[in-house]
Amino acid sequence: MTFDSNAPKPFARSSSQRMVGGVCGGIAEYFGVDANLVRAGAVLAAFVTGGTAALVYLALWMLLPA
Template sequence: MTFDNNPPRPFIRSTSQRMLGGVCGGIAEYFGIDTNLVRAGAVLTAFLTGGTAVLLYLALWIILPE
């Protein structure tokens, strides 16, 4: 059995794909998906949760390094 010695990728905010804080861009870069899909999902989630997702976005904006 062999294991890769690749260190885990860091979960950081994006510096190139940002509109506000780069949180959605960082998520998109981490998972390798389109940034606009993550942004649309974030907006949809914000409406469906009554704004609670906005608090999560703000928390990630503060916690995640750039």
């Protein structure tokens, strides 16, 4: 009996693509996109949502493993 090594990647903060908390870097590494695009999207989302996206960022910073 053999098992494929198709285990899902862990969703965690980045240790290499870190500016503030590593949340945007972790999202970028997970989805395979540029971290600067994710950061720009997070800033844009923070303005569009009136700060709700910033609260989500803070929550992810506290909840995601490093």
